[in-house]
Amino acid sequence: MLNSVFDGLDSAPLFAGIAVAVLVGWGAFRLFITSYRYIRATPLQRARMRHAWSISMRWRRLAPNLGLARIDENTKGRKDMQGKAVKPTVVVPRLKVFPEPWGIRAVVKTIPKVGIEEFEKAAGWLADAWDCETVEVNRLKAGLLELRGLVGNPLDDHFPYEVPAGDAWVLPLGRNPWARDLVIPLKDLSGIKVAGMPGFGKTMLMLGWLAGLAQRTAVQFAVFDGKTSDPRYGDWGQVGHRAMFIVGDNPETAHQRLTDLVRLIKDRPAQLVEERGTHKFWKDGPTDTIPLVLVLMDECHNYIDASGLRGKDKELIESNQRLMRTIAKEGRGLGVIPIVGTQKQTGDAIPTAVRDNLEVGVCFAVSTIDAAEAALGDGIRKDEDNQPTKLRDKDRFTGVCIVTGVPGLGGQFDRIRVGDIDEPAMLQLVANSVYLRRDVIPAPAPVLRDAGSAGVPLQKTEDQTTPKTTRRRKAS
Incomplete structure (x- = not known):
């Protein structure tokens, strides 16, 4: 019994020595790994x-x-063995x-x-x-x-714009300060709003999106260039040959093309069911026969801003607004995605029913916090670090924007440096894909007319040959 006790006492230093050796060995191993990584x-x-x-x-x-x-708090007021605090x-x-x-x-x-x-x-x-x-x-x-x-400031570092590789249906945004590349998935996307003062990269980003998808057979484009009366001589004129159509800043011409796009949206469910057996576009995704349609509207306020207008001009603009609402609300599930750009996306420039339905917000430099809120939502007022009013230094922040609504951000905001676009290479990329252009807008439904009624539509059900009879109410 006593021998076992003494044996235990003798083994205690041995165990302590082993523990110390293990700790020293572990420390030496970590020091070696750290030194190796450093070298x-x-x-x-x-x-x-x-x-x-x-x-x-x-x-x-x-x-x-x-x-x-x-x-x-549990250690306050303690005293040692001698009574000292x-x-x-x-x-x-x-x-x-x-x-x-x-x-x-x-x-x-x-x-x-x-x-x-x-x-x-x-x-x-x-x-x-x-x-x-x-x-x-x-x-x-x-x-x-x-x-x-x-x-x-990592946002000062420039890098080339990269066209998305593979078959993923995404639009590249750029790189955030944490060296993470962000993209916008197009599947089930209701739309994108792009805001910012002139000269900070708004149009170039949208042109890059067009060029990035131009070589795909299952995508077509509709372009509204609100910055010029003749679209041949504007920023979009150089890529217009790849689009189904391109219009200038004329609201009447825009009205005709918006009507065409709404007709495409109304016609698509039947086309999808006939070809695929379902009205859900993104179940099988874009195809050559039913392609994805991107509606690119630069300076869209020229088509839908009714400020100061009266009479027929106001009626035309209000009609454009209704057509835009239809595209923004119904296009998501049918493969028609609007990308709307303007300098200031306040309610007087773009209807809130359209703006608030576009889930992704991209905002370059703006002058006021109200303009930033219109593009990104009221949460940007609380996020002072990411407010786009701080991006007005054109030498540093051309090509830098604030984004929200992108998967992975959790409803928050992030700063993005857009890659530098090689314009000649972009134009060459689009030029090589012009042969893929195809107009997928259905023809207007014919109006049936009676050959003997001098052009009166058959939809009129009232028999005009029979005189109307009116019944006079007796006086009480």
């Missing part, structure tokens, strides 16, 4: 790794100074920092009374302390936050 890294990656290590080492000292730590314990949220190409990413475990609101309030101070341009705070899940620190 193999590029100069930029090494700088990001040193940056992340510096933030980790200074965190426990920085957090209390920014109000991101709390005193454990002991300092209470300071609880600091646990922080793990990871280097990224665009800066640093930190994952934080929250503590009581230090959550997302406290970190959002301290984001500016964190950016200064961490040598970052900005720090953004996101909630990953309950009790876990993600801090993203941007070093420099």
